[in-house]
Amino acid sequence: MSKARRTDMITIHARGWNLRKKQNLHRYLSQRYVKTKKRTDEMDKDIQNLQTKLQTTEEGMKQWVKEVEEWAASSPKSTNCQDQQGLQRVMEGLALKIKQRKIELYRTIDNNKDRKPKRDIIAKNKRKLEEAIAVYNNLVPDTEAVDTADAVLSQDFPIWPWDSASTVPLETNKMAFDKVMLLSRLREEDGILIKEMKNHCRYLTGSSRAVQREIQQIEKDLCKQSCPFAMSLEAYEGLKDLLKKRLQEMDKQMEEAFSTYRNVLMDPTALQEEDNEGEEEVWDAEICLTLDDTDSSDDEKQH
Numbered sequence: 001m002s003k004a005r006r007t008d009m010i011t012i013h014a015r016g017w018n019l020r021k022k023q024n025l026h027r028y029l030s031q032r033y034v035k036t037k038k039r040t041d042e043m044d045k046d047i048q049n050l051q052t053k054l055q056t057t058e059e060g061m062k063q064w065v066k067e068v069e070e071w072a073a074s075s076p077k078s079t080n081c082q083d084q085q086g087l088q089r090v091m092e093g094l095a096l097k098i099k100q101r102k103i104e105l106y107r108t109i110d111n112n113k114d115r116k117p118k119r120d121i122i123a124k125n126k127r128k129l130e131e132a133i134a135v136y137n138n139l140v141p142d143t144e145a146v147d148t149a150d151a152v153l154s155q156d157f158p159i160w161p162w163d164s165a166s167t168v169p170l171e172t173n174k175m176a177f178d179k180v181m182l183l184s185r186l187r188e189e190d191g192i193l194i195k196e197m198k199n200h201c202r203y204l205t206g207s208s209r210a211v212q213r214e215i216q217q218i219e220k221d222l223c224k225q226s227c228p229f230a231m232s233l234e235a236y237e238g239l240k241d242l243l244k245k246r247l248q249e250m251d252k253q254m255e256e257a258f259s260t261y262r263n264v265l266m267d268p269t270a271l272q273e274e275d276n277e278g279e280e281e282v283w284d285a286e287i288c289l290t291l292d293d294t295d296s297s298d299d300e301k302q303h
Contacts, residue, residue, distance in 0.1 A: 025200055026257035030264045033193045037266075040186040047179050054172065061176050064168065068177040071170070087136040088162055092170045094129040095152050098122055099171075126153075194270055197261050201271050204254040211247045215240060 001009075051061060075089040101122050109115050129149045137145040144161045152158045157169045218240045221227060227236045261271055 023253065026197075026260045029193055029197050029200065030260045033190070033197070034264055036186055036189050036193060040183065040190060043179065043183045043186060047176075047183060050176065050179065054176075061180060064173040064176045065180050068170075068173050071173075084136065084139055087132055087139070088160065091129060091132045091136065091146065091152075092158075092160070094125050094132065095158055096170055096174060098125050098129065098153060101125070129153075194265070197265075198271055201254075201258060201261065204250065204257060208247065208250050208254060211243055211250065215243050215247065218243070 047061070051057065056064075071089060071092075075086070075093055101118060105115055105118055105122075109118065126149055129152070133146045133149060133152075140161075146152070146161060157171055163169075218236060222233065222236065222240070225233065227233055229236070231239075258271070265271070
């Protein structure tokens, strides 16, 4: 295949892909919204079950999230510091990181070649944990010394010498933090999808109005027997018929998209635009895209 032909084929496929994306965008957004909404409800129930299991409230969960954020911000980056509290945070963080990486080692990676770099990271973090334990034990009495790294990692919820009976394990705080952050991201994605649906509806409505205005202008010109372009009146009449055909397709697509969005949204009024000022000016240029899309559709059918 020559370079010119390859370029033409890539162009045809790219235009076809863009056309299919425009035709199926409402299906993709609605399916993504349904999945996100389902995951949001599941995560919300999961957090409620976690609150019941840990006998805490929503305010308690927020406090745990805040503690994790403060813990991460105040943790030293090196194990060579001589601050006892700093070393405590370092050891807690390294132990938690090693345990999480071990869990993810076989859950997310399915071959030994990719597991080796992860094992190297785990071994490196374990050496850092051993160094931090050695430095910390030199700063405190033997009664407050920390066990070996293997002993700490063998426990599901390590008990540190500085923990009290009322201390919530860092693993529990981190679990609550991860779930709350995931719920926050899902709700954010929910809002983004609704915004994209509104933009799509606005695009379809504006494009349809732009074509209608162009058809009206052509009809006025034909009544005056004038043609602003270098074409005959018959060709100008053909352009009007082409735009009418395209308008029918756009109206059908717009009706299908609006119906799909209304079926998946809990509040269909979320798609309504409060401020349409300047909308006509925004979509005046869509007439060029309309004609181009028609050509793309014809090319796709031929190939």
